[in-house]
Amino acid sequence: MKIVSPRERAFSILHQVETEGAYSDKLLGILHRDTTLSARECSLVTQLVKGVLERRNKLDATLNRFIAKGLSSLPTRIQTVLRLGAYQLLELNNVSRSRAVSDSVSLARKCGHEGTARLVNAVLRRVSEIEQEGREDQAAQPPLGTSAGKTDATQPQPAEPKQSVPAPSEVQDSVPSWIRDRITLQWGSDKCRRLLTAFDSPLPLALRANTLRITVSELTDLLATDGWKTRPSRLYPSSLVLLSRTNDKKLHELRAFEQGLIYVQDEASAAVVPVLEPQQGELIVDLCAAPGGKTTQIAELTNNAATVLAVDPSSRKLHALMSNCARLGISSVTTVAADGATLVLSRPADRILVDAPCSGLGALGKKKDIRWHRREDQFSELIALQEALLSRAIDLVRPGGTIVYSTCSIDRADNEEVVTAVLNRTEGLAHLSPIPPPAAVGELGMDGASMRIWPDQHGSTGAFVCRIKKRSTDETAR
Numbered sequence: 001m002k003i004v005s006p007r008e009r010a011f012s013i014l015h016q017v018e019t020e021g022a023y024s025d026k027l028l029g030i031l032h033r034d035t036t037l038s039a040r041e042c043s044l045v046t047q048l049v050k051g052v053l054e055r056r057n058k059l060d061a062t063l064n065r066f067i068a069k070g071l072s073s074l075p076t077r078i079q080t081v082l083r084l085g086a087y088q089l090l091e092l093n094n095v096s097r098s099r100a101v102s103d104s105v106s107l108a109r110k111c112g113h114e115g116t117a118r119l120v121n122a123v124l125r126r127v128s129e130i131e132q133e134g135r136e137d138q139a140a141q142p143p144l145g146t147s148a149g150k151t152d153a154t155q156p157q158p159a160e161p162k163q164s165v166p167a168p169s170e171v172q173d174s175v176p177s178w179i180r181d182r183i184t185l186q187w188g189s190d191k192c193r194r195l196l197t198a199f200d201s202p203l204p205l206a207l208r209a210n211t212l213r214i215t216v217s218e219l220t221d222l223l224a225t226d227g228w229k230t231r232p233s234r235l236y237p238s239s240l241v242l243l244s245r246t247n248d249k250k251l252h253e254l255r256a257f258e259q260g261l262i263y264v265q266d267e268a269s270a271a272v273v274p275v276l277e278p279q280q281g282e283l284i285v286d287l288c289a290a291p292g293g294k295t296t297q298i299a300e301l302t303n304n305a306a307t308v309l310a311v312d313p314s315s316r317k318l319h320a321l322m323s324n325c326a327r328l329g330i331s332s333v334t335t336v337a338a339d340g341a342t343l344v345l346s347r348p349a350d351r352i353l354v355d356a357p358c359s360g361l362g363a364l365g366k367k368k369d370i371r372w373h374r375r376e377d378q379f380s381e382l383i384a385l386q387e388a389l390l391s392r393a394i395d396l397v398r399p400g401g402t403i404v405y406s407t408c409s410i411d412r413a414d415n416e417e418v419v420t421a422v423l424n425r426t427e428g429l430a431h432l433s434p435i436p437p438p439a440a441v442g443e444l445g446m447d448g449a450s451m452r453i454w455p456d457q458h459g460s461t462g463a464f465v466c467r468i469k470k471r472s473t474d475e476t477a478r
Contacts (some may be wrong), residue, residue: 010048028048032046032251050368054085055174058090059314077112084107085104101462104440118439123443179364198459203365205264207239208264212300212303228249234441238300269408269459271439274439275297277439282351285309286355288355288356291336302332308332312335321335350397351403362410379413386414403469409460429471432447435465442463
């Protein structure tokens with residue numbers, strides 16, 4: 001299908017998320033670099049994609065009322081068309097109902113056939129009626145496509161309202177019930193409600209200043225001249241948060257981007273590396289380096305005067321990381337395509353960062369598709385990987401060296417439980433180390449050796465950071 005309109009682009013991204021397990025934030029990042037699209041068109045696509053992923057439970061519950069065998073009985077492409085159309089009808093005030101329906105019918109015709117196009121038209125008109133009149137009892141009308149007890153058995157049929165509609169809390173929260181239940185069990189129902197509200201709230205764009213080339217004050221002024229008003233980050237002193245802009249310039253069109261003066265990095269992510277306290281002249285390993293935000297931050301904080309080793313299994317991702325290094329003027333980074341859990345070094349590292357793969361349950365606001373990609377039965381596999389990476393880091397760091405373990409999760413299984421399990425197996429070889437005060441910007445735990453950044457409290461993605469020290473030779477001897 002030839003992609004033309006923003007709605008078709010949104011459909012394409014949503015379909016890739018659904019069928020290929022693609023990550024919406026990465027696809028939207030590519031979209032924003034497309035020179036054929038205006039900033040306004042990119043914003044519309046972003047709004048549609050994120051909105052459909054956020055409100056999927058609510059959309060599905062509504063659509064299921066009008067489809068005889070349920071939404072899941074339809075081809076995946078048509079499910080996506082219906083969700084996209086229903087989102088515009090139910091959630092957007094600036095889109096006309098007739099336009100939302102007609103565009104959806106056109107999409108259905110392109111990726112389906114005339115029968116599915118008629119179905120999309122009928123279902124979305126019923127959704128439009130409910131939204132317009134504000135009465136869900138409209139769903140009790142006789143099902144569309146049933147005249148004198150006859151139906152067209154060759155086509156999917158709209159149906160009477162179903163009784164098995166998701167519970168209101170699940171519909172409104174728009175996360176799978178296992179996520180809501182897991183958060184509630186660990187942190188309580190009040191905290192769960194606040195977190196789910198935060199996950200569905202817009203996250204501001206955060207820009208880290210490349211301090212090798214510019215000061216934060218200078219960057220603030222430069223962005224202001226380009227019409228971008230910012231404020232200082234509350235979590236990392238060299239980052240700025242976008243407040244407003246007076247033009248439609250895309251990020252890559254800014255002078256600050258073209259000149260390698262900024263790196264797009266979430267505030268919580270930028271708060272991790274200061275806990276590591278990287279120093280000039282050291283060998284510092286980023287054991288899970290891609291996409292490279294923390295790797296380049298280490299290089300900046302050490303003024304390009306440390307040996308920074310970026311490790312990742314993907315050569316393609318490491319190539320992209322080195323392209324960013326070139327844009328930022330970073331020369332102290334070397335890459336190794338390897339599994340961090342089995343990495344071998346020629347000499348012990350001074351510091352190692354383990355920014356481990358995780359459930360992502362702190363990043364549901366940024367990475368909307370995690371809600372639908374992640375399954376609870378994946379935790380055991382993730383935990384095994386996390387423990388292997390942290391154990392290897394302890395092996396690779398020198399006596400007295402520092403390890404920082406971090407995730408973008410708020411779940412204890414990704415965090416405290418992994419750290420505790422690994423330290424218990426080291427038989428005293430490593431121990432928790434208090435986070436230095438300037439870097440302690442989150443909620444402290446584990447006797448001050450860990451911190452958690454909360455989406456509802458800090459206005460960022462969620463994160464967990466823990467600082468560990470390998471015992472020195474003298475300590476081990478005692």
